[in-house]
Amino acid sequence: MARIVILGAGISGHTAALHLQRQLKNKHxxxxxxxNSNWNWIPSNIWVGVGKMSKSQVTFPLAPIYRRxxxxxxxxxxxxxxxxxxxxxxxxxxxxxxxDPTKTGEEATLTYDFLIVATGPKLNFAATPGLGPEGNSWxxxxxxxxxQSAAALEGIIDALKRGERKTLVIGVGHGTCTCEGAxxxxxFNVEHELRERGVRDLAxxxxxxxxxxxxxxxxxGMIFAQNGFETSSKxxxxxxxRERGVRxxxxAHVEQVDPGVIHYEELDGSRHTLDFDFAxxxxxxxxxxxxxxxxxxxxxxxxxxAPNGFLRVDADYASKPYDEWAPEDWPKTYQCPRxxxxxxxxxxxxxxxxxxxxxxxxxxxxxxxxxPRTGMPSGVMGRTVALSIVERLRHGxxxxxxxxxxxxxxxxxxxxxxxxxxxxSAAAITMFPIIPDRRRFPGSGRDLKETSGEIxxxxxxxxxxxxYLFIYKAKARWGWFLIPE
Amino acid sequence: MESMSEVDRNIxxxxxxxxxxxxxxxxxxxxxxxxxxxxxxxxxxxxxxHH
Numbered sequence: 001m002a003r004i005v006i007l008g009a010g011i012s013g014h015t016a017a018l019h020l021q022r023q024l025k026n027k028h029x030x031x032x033x034x035x036n037s038n039w040n041w042i043p044s045n046i047w048v049g050v051g052k053m054s055k056s057q058v059t060f061p062l063a064p065i066y067r068r069x070x071x072x073x074x075x076x077x078x079x080x081x082x083x084x085x086x087x088x089x090x091x092x093x094x095x096x097x098x099x100d101p102t103k104t105g106e107e108a109t110l111t112y113d114f115l116i117v118a119t120g121p122k123l124n125f126a127a128t129p130g131l132g133p134e135g136n137s138w139x140x141x142x143x144x145x146x147x148q149s150a151a152a153l154e155g156i157i158d159a160l161k162r163g164e165r166k167t168l169v170i171g172v173g174h175g176t177c178t179c180e181g182a183x184x185x186x187x188f189n190v191e192h193e194l195r196e197r198g199v200r201d202l203a204x205x206x207x208x209x210x211x212x213x214x215x216x217x218x219x220x221g222m223i224f225a226q227n228g229f230e231t232s233s234k235x236x237x238x239x240x241x242r243e244r245g246v247r248x249x250x251x252a253h254v255e256q257v258d259p260g261v262i263h264y265e266e267l268d269g270s271r272h273t274l275d276f277d278f279a280x281x282x283x284x285x286x287x288x289x290x291x292x293x294x295x296x297x298x299x300x301x302x303x304x305x306a307p308n309g310f311l312r313v314d315a316d317y318a319s320k321p322y323d324e325w326a327p328e329d330w331p332k333t334y335q336c337p338r339x340x341x342x343x344x345x346x347x348x349x350x351x352x353x354x355x356x357x358x359x360x361x362x363x364x365x366x367x368x369x370x371x372p373r374t375g376m377p378s379g380v381m382g383r384t385v386a387l388s389i390v391e392r393l394r395h396g397x398x399x400x401x402x403x404x405x406x407x408x409x410x411x412x413x414x415x416x417x418x419x420x421x422x423x424x425s426a427a428a429i430t431m432f433p434i435i436p437d438r439r440r441f442p443g444s445g446r447d448l449k450e451t452s453g454e455i456x457x458x459x460x461x462x463x464x465x466x467x468y469l470f471i472y473k474a475k476a477r478w479g480w481f482l483i484p485e
Numbered sequence: 486m487e488s489m490s491e492v493d494r495n496i497x498x499x500x501x502x503x504x505x506x507x508x509x510x511x512x513x514x515x516x517x518x519x520x521x522x523x524x525x526x527x528x529x530x531x532x533x534x535h536h
Contacts, residue, residue: 248492484532
Protein backbone atom coordinates (compact mmCIF):
# COMPACT_ATOMS: atom_id res chain seq x y z
CA MET A 1 0.00 0.00 0.00
CA ALA A 2 1.40 3.38 -1.04
CA ARG A 3 0.90 6.59 0.87
CA ILE A 4 0.15 9.81 -0.98
CA VAL A 5 0.56 12.96 1.08
CA ILE A 6 -1.08 16.15 -0.11
CA LEU A 7 0.03 19.41 1.47
CA GLY A 8 -2.86 21.85 1.24
CA ALA A 9 -6.64 21.48 0.91
CA GLY A 10 -7.50 24.40 -1.34
CA ILE A 11 -8.91 24.06 -4.83
CA SER A 12 -5.96 22.08 -6.27
CA GLY A 13 -5.09 19.95 -3.22
CA HIS A 14 -8.69 19.07 -2.39
CA THR A 15 -9.45 18.24 -6.04
CA ALA A 16 -6.39 15.98 -6.15
CA ALA A 17 -7.42 14.23 -2.92
CA LEU A 18 -10.97 13.51 -4.12
CA HIS A 19 -9.85 12.20 -7.52
CA LEU A 20 -7.17 10.01 -5.92
CA GLN A 21 -9.69 8.55 -3.51
CA ARG A 22 -12.20 7.90 -6.31
CA GLN A 23 -9.61 6.16 -8.49
CA LEU A 24 -7.75 4.24 -5.80
CA LYS A 25 -10.66 3.48 -3.44
CA ASN A 26 -9.06 2.22 -0.24
CA LYS A 27 -6.17 0.36 -1.85
CA HIS A 28 -3.75 3.15 -1.02
CA UNK A 29 -3.53 5.67 1.79
CA UNK A 30 -4.30 9.33 1.09
CA UNK A 31 -3.29 11.89 3.69
CA UNK A 32 -4.23 15.57 3.45
CA UNK A 33 -2.32 18.08 5.58
CA UNK A 34 -3.82 21.54 5.90
CA UNK A 35 -3.46 24.17 8.63
CA ASN A 36 -7.08 25.22 8.04
CA SER A 37 -10.05 23.25 9.29
CA ASN A 38 -12.39 24.71 6.66
CA TRP A 39 -12.58 24.67 2.87
CA ASN A 40 -13.27 28.09 1.37
CA TRP A 41 -14.76 28.89 -2.04
CA ILE A 42 -12.55 31.96 -2.36
CA PRO A 43 -14.23 33.55 -5.42
CA SER A 44 -17.33 34.23 -3.30
CA ASN A 45 -15.33 36.03 -0.59
CA ILE A 46 -16.06 39.13 -2.69
CA TRP A 47 -19.73 38.83 -1.70
CA VAL A 48 -18.84 38.28 1.96
CA GLY A 49 -16.78 41.47 1.74
CA VAL A 50 -19.86 43.53 0.87
CA GLY A 51 -22.12 41.77 3.39
CA LYS A 52 -24.15 39.89 0.77
CA MET A 53 -23.06 36.45 1.97
CA SER A 54 -22.03 35.14 5.36
CA LYS A 55 -18.79 33.32 6.11
CA SER A 56 -20.73 30.08 6.60
CA GLN A 57 -22.04 30.30 3.02
CA VAL A 58 -18.55 30.18 1.53
CA THR A 59 -16.84 27.72 3.89
CA PHE A 60 -17.47 24.25 5.31
CA PRO A 61 -15.50 21.92 7.64
CA LEU A 62 -13.16 19.52 5.84
CA ALA A 63 -12.96 16.82 8.52
CA PRO A 64 -16.46 15.28 7.97
CA ILE A 65 -15.91 15.11 4.19
CA TYR A 66 -12.55 13.37 4.58
CA ARG A 67 -13.96 11.02 7.22
CA ARG A 68 -16.75 10.00 4.82
CA UNK A 69 -14.26 9.51 1.96
CA UNK A 70 -11.76 7.59 4.15
CA UNK A 71 -9.07 10.21 3.61
CA UNK A 72 -6.71 10.80 6.54
CA UNK A 73 -6.91 14.50 7.42
CA UNK A 74 -4.28 16.17 9.58
CA UNK A 75 -4.98 19.76 10.58
CA UNK A 76 -1.37 20.80 10.57
CA UNK A 77 1.16 22.80 8.63
CA UNK A 78 4.11 21.28 6.82
CA UNK A 79 7.40 22.87 7.81
CA UNK A 80 10.01 20.75 6.01
CA UNK A 81 10.35 18.19 3.23
CA UNK A 82 12.99 15.44 3.32
CA UNK A 83 12.62 14.05 -0.22
CA UNK A 84 15.49 11.53 0.24
CA UNK A 85 14.56 10.55 3.80
CA UNK A 86 17.37 10.73 6.35
CA UNK A 87 19.88 8.47 8.10
CA UNK A 88 17.14 6.43 9.79
CA UNK A 89 14.32 6.64 7.21
CA UNK A 90 14.77 5.54 3.60
CA UNK A 91 11.51 7.04 2.33
CA UNK A 92 10.82 10.70 1.74
CA UNK A 93 8.96 12.38 4.57
CA UNK A 94 7.56 15.72 5.69
CA UNK A 95 7.75 17.38 9.08
CA UNK A 96 4.42 18.75 10.25
CA UNK A 97 3.30 20.86 13.19
CA UNK A 98 -0.33 20.47 14.27
CA UNK A 99 -2.67 23.46 14.25
CA ASP A 100 -5.54 21.20 15.35
CA PRO A 101 -6.80 22.80 18.60
CA THR A 102 -6.61 19.41 20.38
CA LYS A 103 -2.85 19.12 19.78
CA THR A 104 -1.62 22.54 18.75
CA GLY A 105 2.16 22.73 18.40
CA GLU A 106 2.72 18.94 18.45
CA GLU A 107 5.27 17.85 15.85
CA ALA A 108 5.12 14.71 13.70
CA THR A 109 6.62 13.22 10.56
CA LEU A 110 4.75 11.66 7.64
CA THR A 111 6.51 9.37 5.20
CA TYR A 112 5.24 9.33 1.63
CA ASP A 113 5.51 7.46 -1.64
CA PHE A 114 4.10 10.45 -3.53
CA LEU A 115 3.92 14.05 -2.40
CA ILE A 116 1.69 16.78 -3.83
CA VAL A 117 2.60 20.29 -2.76
CA ALA A 118 -0.61 22.33 -3.02
CA THR A 119 -0.01 24.74 -0.18
CA GLY A 120 -1.31 27.83 -1.97
CA PRO A 121 0.32 31.15 -1.19
CA LYS A 122 1.56 32.88 1.90
CA LEU A 123 -0.30 36.20 2.03
CA ASN A 124 2.76 38.42 2.16
CA PHE A 125 1.33 41.52 3.88
CA ALA A 126 4.78 42.11 5.39
CA ALA A 127 6.12 43.10 1.94
CA THR A 128 4.44 46.50 2.34
CA PRO A 129 4.61 48.27 5.70
CA GLY A 130 1.13 48.92 7.07
CA LEU A 131 -0.62 46.63 4.58
CA GLY A 132 -3.36 44.26 5.73
CA PRO A 133 -5.97 43.81 8.46
CA GLU A 134 -3.28 43.93 11.15
CA GLY A 135 -2.12 47.21 9.63
CA ASN A 136 -4.14 49.96 8.02
CA SER A 137 -6.01 48.30 5.13
CA TRP A 138 -8.49 45.46 4.62
CA UNK A 139 -8.37 42.26 2.57
CA UNK A 140 -10.80 39.71 1.08
CA UNK A 141 -8.24 36.90 0.71
CA UNK A 142 -9.84 34.76 3.41
CA UNK A 143 -13.44 34.52 4.60
CA UNK A 144 -12.41 36.09 7.93
CA UNK A 145 -10.71 38.99 6.17
CA UNK A 146 -13.78 39.48 3.97
CA UNK A 147 -16.04 39.60 7.04
CA GLN A 148 -13.82 42.28 8.58
CA SER A 149 -13.93 44.27 5.32
CA ALA A 150 -17.74 44.07 5.27
CA ALA A 151 -17.92 45.47 8.81
CA ALA A 152 -15.54 48.32 7.93
CA LEU A 153 -17.50 49.07 4.76
CA GLU A 154 -20.70 49.23 6.78
CA GLY A 155 -19.09 51.92 8.96
CA ILE A 156 -18.22 53.92 5.84
CA ILE A 157 -21.77 53.59 4.52
CA ASP A 158 -23.11 54.87 7.84
CA ALA A 159 -20.82 57.91 7.57
CA LEU A 160 -21.91 58.52 3.97
CA LYS A 161 -25.53 58.39 5.15
CA ARG A 162 -24.68 61.14 7.63
CA GLY A 163 -23.59 63.24 4.65
CA GLU A 164 -19.82 62.85 5.01
CA ARG A 165 -17.65 62.51 1.88
CA LYS A 166 -15.49 59.37 1.80
CA THR A 167 -12.73 57.98 -0.41
CA LEU A 168 -12.66 54.23 -0.93
CA VAL A 169 -9.50 52.77 -2.46
CA ILE A 170 -9.56 49.20 -3.74
CA GLY A 171 -6.74 47.41 -5.51
CA VAL A 172 -3.41 45.73 -4.91
CA GLY A 173 -0.92 46.58 -2.20
CA HIS A 174 2.40 45.94 -3.96
CA GLY A 175 3.97 46.26 -7.41
CA THR A 176 4.27 42.48 -7.82
CA CYS A 177 0.75 41.45 -6.80
CA THR A 178 -1.47 39.05 -8.73
CA CYS A 179 -5.28 38.53 -8.57
CA GLU A 180 -6.12 41.94 -10.07
CA GLY A 181 -9.40 40.31 -11.13
CA ALA A 182 -10.44 39.98 -7.48
CA UNK A 183 -9.60 43.65 -6.82
CA UNK A 184 -11.64 44.57 -9.92
CA UNK A 185 -14.59 42.52 -8.63
CA UNK A 186 -14.49 44.03 -5.18
CA UNK A 187 -14.28 47.54 -6.64
CA PHE A 188 -17.48 47.11 -8.63
CA ASN A 189 -19.31 45.21 -5.90
CA VAL A 190 -18.57 48.03 -3.47
CA GLU A 191 -19.64 50.59 -6.08
CA HIS A 192 -22.86 48.61 -6.68
CA GLU A 193 -23.53 48.43 -2.93
CA LEU A 194 -23.02 52.19 -2.52
CA ARG A 195 -25.53 52.84 -5.31
CA GLU A 196 -28.05 50.38 -3.85
CA ARG A 197 -27.75 52.11 -0.47
CA GLY A 198 -28.26 55.54 -2.04
CA VAL A 199 -24.90 57.00 -1.01
CA ARG A 200 -22.87 56.74 -4.22
CA ASP A 201 -22.75 60.50 -4.89
CA LEU A 202 -20.73 61.19 -1.74
CA ALA A 203 -18.20 58.42 -2.34
CA UNK A 204 -15.05 58.62 -4.44
CA UNK A 205 -14.20 55.08 -5.56
CA UNK A 206 -10.60 54.59 -6.71
CA UNK A 207 -9.06 51.45 -8.25
CA UNK A 208 -5.32 51.26 -7.51
CA UNK A 209 -3.34 48.68 -9.47
CA UNK A 210 0.07 47.58 -10.71
CA UNK A 211 -1.37 46.84 -14.18
CA UNK A 212 0.03 48.87 -17.08
CA UNK A 213 -3.44 49.17 -18.61
CA UNK A 214 -6.94 48.48 -17.35
CA UNK A 215 -8.06 44.99 -18.39
CA UNK A 216 -4.54 43.52 -18.17
CA UNK A 217 -5.64 41.32 -15.23
CA UNK A 218 -2.20 39.74 -15.03
CA UNK A 219 -2.66 37.93 -18.34
CA UNK A 220 -1.35 40.71 -20.56
CA GLY A 221 -4.87 41.81 -21.52
CA MET A 222 -7.03 40.16 -24.16
CA ILE A 223 -8.45 40.84 -27.60
CA PHE A 224 -12.11 39.97 -28.15
CA ALA A 225 -14.03 39.76 -31.41
CA GLN A 226 -17.21 41.81 -30.94
CA ASN A 227 -19.73 43.06 -33.47
CA GLY A 228 -17.33 42.57 -36.34
CA PHE A 229 -14.43 44.35 -34.63
CA GLU A 230 -11.46 43.29 -32.56
CA THR A 231 -11.85 45.01 -29.19
CA SER A 232 -9.22 45.09 -26.44
CA SER A 233 -9.99 44.24 -22.83
CA LYS A 234 -8.39 47.64 -22.12
CA UNK A 235 -11.06 49.60 -24.00
CA UNK A 236 -13.78 47.31 -22.70
CA UNK A 237 -12.71 47.82 -19.07
CA UNK A 238 -12.19 51.57 -19.50
CA UNK A 239 -15.77 51.76 -20.75
CA UNK A 240 -17.02 50.08 -17.56
CA UNK A 241 -14.97 52.46 -15.39
CA ARG A 242 -16.45 55.44 -17.24
CA GLU A 243 -20.00 54.08 -17.01
CA ARG A 244 -19.71 53.45 -13.25
CA GLY A 245 -17.70 56.59 -12.43
CA VAL A 246 -14.73 54.77 -10.91
CA ARG A 247 -11.31 56.47 -10.97
CA UNK A 248 -8.19 54.43 -11.69
CA UNK A 249 -4.55 54.77 -10.73
CA UNK A 250 -2.42 52.31 -12.66
CA UNK A 251 1.27 51.31 -12.92
CA ALA A 252 1.55 51.80 -9.16
CA HIS A 253 3.59 50.09 -6.46
CA VAL A 254 2.26 50.69 -2.97
CA GLU A 255 5.27 51.41 -0.74
CA GLN A 256 3.54 51.97 2.58
CA VAL A 257 0.07 52.24 4.06
CA ASP A 258 -0.24 54.69 6.93
CA PRO A 259 -3.54 55.30 8.72
CA GLY A 260 -5.59 57.08 6.05
CA VAL A 261 -2.70 57.58 3.61
CA ILE A 262 -1.30 55.31 0.89
CA HIS A 263 2.24 56.04 -0.34
CA TYR A 264 2.93 54.74 -3.84
CA GLU A 265 5.46 54.90 -6.61
CA GLU A 266 4.46 55.06 -10.27
CA LEU A 267 6.25 53.40 -13.16
CA ASP A 268 7.87 56.71 -14.16
CA GLY A 269 9.59 56.76 -10.76
CA SER A 270 7.45 59.57 -9.29
CA ARG A 271 6.12 59.17 -5.76
CA HIS A 272 2.64 60.15 -4.58
CA THR A 273 0.25 59.89 -1.67
CA LEU A 274 -3.45 59.10 -1.71
CA ASP A 275 -5.74 59.84 1.24
CA PHE A 276 -8.40 57.24 2.01
CA ASP A 277 -11.18 56.43 4.44
CA PHE A 278 -11.49 52.77 3.44
CA ALA A 279 -8.85 50.69 1.65
CA UNK A 280 -9.01 47.06 0.54
CA UNK A 281 -5.62 46.20 -0.90
CA UNK A 282 -4.66 42.64 -1.81
CA UNK A 283 -1.22 41.45 -0.67
CA UNK A 284 1.50 39.98 -2.88
CA UNK A 285 1.92 36.20 -2.69
CA UNK A 286 4.96 34.10 -1.95
CA UNK A 287 5.43 30.43 -1.22
CA UNK A 288 4.70 29.18 2.27
CA UNK A 289 7.78 28.94 4.44
CA UNK A 290 8.96 25.38 4.07
CA UNK A 291 12.49 24.02 4.22
CA UNK A 292 13.94 21.06 2.31
CA UNK A 293 16.76 18.78 3.42
CA UNK A 294 18.89 16.14 1.67
CA UNK A 295 19.51 12.70 3.20
CA UNK A 296 22.70 13.94 4.88
CA UNK A 297 20.84 16.88 6.40
CA UNK A 298 22.13 19.52 3.96
CA UNK A 299 19.70 22.37 3.35
CA UNK A 300 18.43 22.02 -0.26
CA UNK A 301 15.60 24.56 0.06
CA UNK A 302 17.10 26.70 -2.72
CA UNK A 303 17.23 23.72 -5.07
CA UNK A 304 13.65 22.63 -4.49
CA UNK A 305 12.06 26.06 -4.24
CA ALA A 306 12.42 29.20 -6.37
CA PRO A 307 13.49 32.44 -4.61
CA ASN A 308 9.80 33.39 -4.29
CA GLY A 309 9.22 30.24 -2.23
CA PHE A 310 7.23 28.32 -4.85
CA LEU A 311 8.12 24.73 -5.81
CA ARG A 312 10.20 24.27 -8.97
CA VAL A 313 8.50 21.87 -11.38
CA ASP A 314 9.01 20.93 -15.05
CA ALA A 315 9.08 24.54 -16.30
CA ASP A 316 11.94 26.29 -18.10
CA TYR A 317 13.30 28.65 -15.45
CA ALA A 318 16.16 30.02 -17.57
CA SER A 319 16.10 33.81 -17.40
CA LYS A 320 15.19 35.25 -20.80
CA PRO A 321 13.90 38.54 -22.19
CA TYR A 322 10.16 39.08 -22.69
CA ASP A 323 10.46 38.71 -26.49
CA GLU A 324 11.79 35.19 -26.03
CA TRP A 325 9.11 33.97 -23.64
CA ALA A 326 7.47 30.89 -25.13
CA PRO A 327 4.47 28.70 -24.28
CA GLU A 328 6.90 25.77 -23.86
CA ASP A 329 8.39 27.52 -20.81
CA TRP A 330 5.28 26.56 -18.82
CA PRO A 331 5.09 23.24 -16.98
CA LYS A 332 3.06 20.33 -18.30
CA THR A 333 3.23 17.55 -15.69
CA TYR A 334 4.00 19.65 -12.55
CA GLN A 335 6.59 17.06 -11.56
CA CYS A 336 9.61 18.18 -9.56
CA PRO A 337 12.68 17.72 -11.81
CA ARG A 338 14.90 16.32 -9.05
CA UNK A 339 12.39 14.04 -7.31
CA UNK A 340 9.93 12.33 -9.64
CA UNK A 341 7.51 11.45 -6.82
CA UNK A 342 7.02 15.11 -5.85
CA UNK A 343 4.55 17.39 -7.66
CA UNK A 344 3.57 21.06 -7.23
CA UNK A 345 0.12 22.35 -8.24
CA UNK A 346 -2.06 25.45 -8.00
CA UNK A 347 -0.43 28.60 -6.72
CA UNK A 348 2.29 26.47 -5.08
CA UNK A 349 4.20 25.75 -8.31
CA UNK A 350 6.80 28.28 -9.41
CA UNK A 351 5.81 29.88 -12.72
CA UNK A 352 8.70 30.34 -15.18
CA UNK A 353 7.92 34.03 -15.54
CA UNK A 354 4.97 36.43 -15.67
CA UNK A 355 2.40 36.59 -18.47
CA UNK A 356 2.10 40.40 -18.56
CA UNK A 357 5.10 42.30 -19.90
CA UNK A 358 7.57 42.92 -17.04
CA UNK A 359 8.30 46.54 -16.20
CA UNK A 360 10.53 48.41 -13.74
CA UNK A 361 10.52 52.02 -12.62
CA UNK A 362 13.74 54.09 -13.00
CA UNK A 363 14.26 53.35 -9.28
CA UNK A 364 14.43 49.63 -10.07
CA UNK A 365 11.00 48.85 -8.58
CA UNK A 366 9.19 45.99 -10.32
CA UNK A 367 5.69 47.18 -11.20
CA UNK A 368 3.90 44.45 -13.14
CA UNK A 369 1.44 41.73 -12.22
CA UNK A 370 2.52 38.22 -11.28
CA UNK A 371 0.72 35.48 -13.25
CA PRO A 372 -2.67 34.33 -11.89
CA ARG A 373 -3.04 30.55 -11.56
CA THR A 374 -6.07 30.17 -9.34
CA GLY A 375 -9.54 28.71 -9.86
CA MET A 376 -10.09 26.60 -12.93
CA PRO A 377 -6.39 26.00 -13.83
CA SER A 378 -5.69 25.03 -10.20
CA GLY A 379 -8.45 22.42 -10.22
CA VAL A 380 -7.30 21.02 -13.57
CA MET A 381 -3.70 20.75 -12.29
CA GLY A 382 -4.87 18.93 -9.14
CA ARG A 383 -6.85 16.41 -11.18
CA THR A 384 -4.03 15.95 -13.71
CA VAL A 385 -1.42 15.18 -11.06
CA ALA A 386 -3.84 12.83 -9.28
CA LEU A 387 -4.32 10.89 -12.52
CA SER A 388 -0.56 10.78 -13.12
CA ILE A 389 -0.01 9.27 -9.67
CA VAL A 390 -2.76 6.71 -10.33
CA GLU A 391 -0.98 5.74 -13.57
CA ARG A 392 2.33 5.41 -11.74
CA LEU A 393 0.75 3.20 -9.07
CA ARG A 394 -0.92 1.00 -11.67
CA HIS A 395 1.82 0.78 -14.30
CA GLY A 396 5.07 1.57 -12.52
CA UNK A 397 7.59 4.38 -12.73
CA UNK A 398 7.64 4.43 -16.55
CA UNK A 399 3.90 5.21 -16.82
CA UNK A 400 3.11 8.20 -19.00
CA UNK A 401 2.21 11.26 -16.99
CA UNK A 402 -0.90 13.31 -17.70
CA UNK A 403 -0.35 16.88 -18.84
CA UNK A 404 -2.16 20.20 -18.33
CA UNK A 405 -0.06 23.12 -19.50
CA UNK A 406 -1.55 26.57 -19.05
CA UNK A 407 -0.29 27.16 -22.60
CA UNK A 408 -2.77 24.56 -23.81
CA UNK A 409 -5.60 25.32 -21.41
CA UNK A 410 -8.37 27.86 -21.57
CA UNK A 411 -9.96 29.61 -18.62
CA UNK A 412 -13.26 31.19 -17.78
CA UNK A 413 -13.28 34.15 -15.44
CA UNK A 414 -16.50 35.59 -14.08
CA UNK A 415 -15.76 38.96 -12.54
CA UNK A 416 -18.72 40.04 -10.47
CA UNK A 417 -19.71 43.69 -10.78
CA UNK A 418 -22.65 43.60 -8.38
CA UNK A 419 -25.07 41.13 -6.84
CA UNK A 420 -28.82 40.54 -7.14
CA UNK A 421 -30.86 38.08 -9.22
CA UNK A 422 -32.44 40.99 -11.14
CA UNK A 423 -29.93 43.79 -10.60
CA UNK A 424 -26.64 41.86 -10.53
CA SER A 425 -23.96 42.12 -13.17
CA ALA A 426 -20.68 40.45 -14.06
CA ALA A 427 -18.03 40.53 -16.72
CA ALA A 428 -17.93 37.00 -18.12
CA ILE A 429 -14.64 36.28 -19.84
CA THR A 430 -13.26 33.21 -21.59
CA MET A 431 -9.75 32.95 -22.97
CA PHE A 432 -7.79 30.34 -24.84
CA PRO A 433 -5.00 29.69 -24.19
CA ILE A 434 -4.14 31.29 -20.85
CA ILE A 435 -0.51 31.70 -21.94
CA PRO A 436 -0.48 33.63 -25.23
CA ASP A 437 0.98 31.70 -28.17
CA ARG A 438 1.81 34.12 -30.98
CA ARG A 439 3.03 31.37 -33.26
CA ARG A 440 -0.34 29.60 -33.20
CA PHE A 441 -2.42 32.75 -32.92
CA PRO A 442 -0.58 35.66 -34.57
CA GLY A 443 -1.42 39.05 -33.07
CA SER A 444 -2.97 38.69 -29.65
CA GLY A 445 -1.58 35.18 -29.05
CA ARG A 446 -5.06 33.85 -28.28
CA ASP A 447 -7.81 32.20 -30.31
CA LEU A 448 -10.32 34.93 -31.16
CA LYS A 449 -13.09 32.32 -31.44
CA GLU A 450 -12.50 31.14 -27.88
CA THR A 451 -11.64 34.47 -26.25
CA SER A 452 -14.67 36.51 -25.37
CA GLY A 453 -16.03 39.00 -22.92
CA GLU A 454 -19.51 40.24 -22.14
CA ILE A 455 -21.11 42.19 -19.33
CA UNK A 456 -24.60 41.54 -18.04
CA UNK A 457 -26.98 39.95 -15.60
CA UNK A 458 -26.31 36.47 -17.04
CA UNK A 459 -22.69 36.74 -15.84
CA UNK A 460 -23.98 37.15 -12.29
CA UNK A 461 -26.22 34.09 -12.68
CA UNK A 462 -23.22 32.11 -13.93
CA UNK A 463 -21.06 33.19 -10.98
CA UNK A 464 -23.84 32.21 -8.59
CA UNK A 465 -24.27 28.86 -10.36
CA UNK A 466 -20.52 28.18 -10.05
CA UNK A 467 -20.68 29.07 -6.34
CA TYR A 468 -23.27 26.34 -5.68
CA LEU A 469 -21.80 23.81 -8.13
CA PHE A 470 -18.25 24.00 -6.78
CA ILE A 471 -19.30 23.86 -3.14
CA TYR A 472 -21.43 20.79 -4.02
CA LYS A 473 -18.43 19.26 -5.78
CA ALA A 474 -16.03 20.07 -2.94
CA LYS A 475 -18.42 18.42 -0.49
CA ALA A 476 -18.02 15.26 -2.63
CA ARG A 477 -21.74 14.78 -2.89
CA TRP A 478 -23.39 12.34 -5.29
CA GLY A 479 -21.96 12.66 -8.81
CA TRP A 480 -19.40 15.33 -7.78
CA PHE A 481 -16.90 14.06 -10.35
CA LEU A 482 -19.30 14.83 -13.20
CA ILE A 483 -18.78 18.54 -12.52
CA PRO A 484 -15.63 19.44 -14.44
CA GLU A 485 -12.89 21.48 -12.84
CA MET B 486 1.25 62.47 -12.52
CA GLU B 487 1.62 62.04 -16.30
CA SER B 488 0.55 58.42 -16.41
CA MET B 489 -2.39 59.09 -14.08
CA SER B 490 -3.74 61.78 -16.40
CA GLU B 491 -3.26 59.41 -19.33
CA VAL B 492 -5.37 56.81 -17.54
CA ASP B 493 -8.00 59.42 -16.67
CA ARG B 494 -8.07 60.57 -20.29
CA ASN B 495 -8.43 57.01 -21.59
CA ILE B 496 -11.37 56.41 -19.25
CA UNK B 497 -12.99 59.72 -20.19
CA UNK B 498 -12.71 58.87 -23.89
CA UNK B 499 -13.88 55.25 -23.60
CA UNK B 500 -17.18 54.47 -25.36
CA UNK B 501 -20.25 54.47 -23.15
CA UNK B 502 -22.87 51.75 -23.62
CA UNK B 503 -26.03 52.94 -25.34
CA UNK B 504 -29.41 52.82 -23.60
CA UNK B 505 -30.21 49.76 -25.72
CA UNK B 506 -27.06 47.97 -24.51
CA UNK B 507 -27.82 48.81 -20.88
CA UNK B 508 -31.38 47.51 -21.36
CA UNK B 509 -30.15 44.28 -22.95
CA UNK B 510 -27.72 43.74 -20.04
CA UNK B 511 -30.73 43.59 -17.69
CA UNK B 512 -33.33 42.03 -20.01
CA UNK B 513 -34.38 38.68 -18.54
CA UNK B 514 -35.18 37.09 -21.90
CA UNK B 515 -32.00 38.21 -23.62
CA UNK B 516 -29.83 37.40 -20.61
CA UNK B 517 -31.27 33.87 -20.45
CA UNK B 518 -30.02 33.24 -23.99
CA UNK B 519 -26.61 34.72 -23.06
CA UNK B 520 -26.53 32.52 -19.95
CA UNK B 521 -27.03 29.39 -22.06
CA UNK B 522 -24.53 30.55 -24.71
CA UNK B 523 -21.80 31.46 -22.22
CA UNK B 524 -22.19 28.27 -20.21
CA UNK B 525 -22.01 26.21 -23.40
CA UNK B 526 -18.83 28.06 -24.38
CA UNK B 527 -17.37 27.52 -20.92
CA UNK B 528 -18.25 23.81 -20.93
CA UNK B 529 -16.59 23.40 -24.33
CA UNK B 530 -13.45 25.07 -22.99
CA UNK B 531 -13.41 22.98 -19.82
CA UNK B 532 -13.85 19.76 -21.79
CA UNK B 533 -10.90 20.78 -23.97
CA UNK B 534 -8.74 21.28 -20.85
CA HIS B 535 -9.21 17.70 -19.64
CA HIS B 536 -6.60 15.42 -21.21
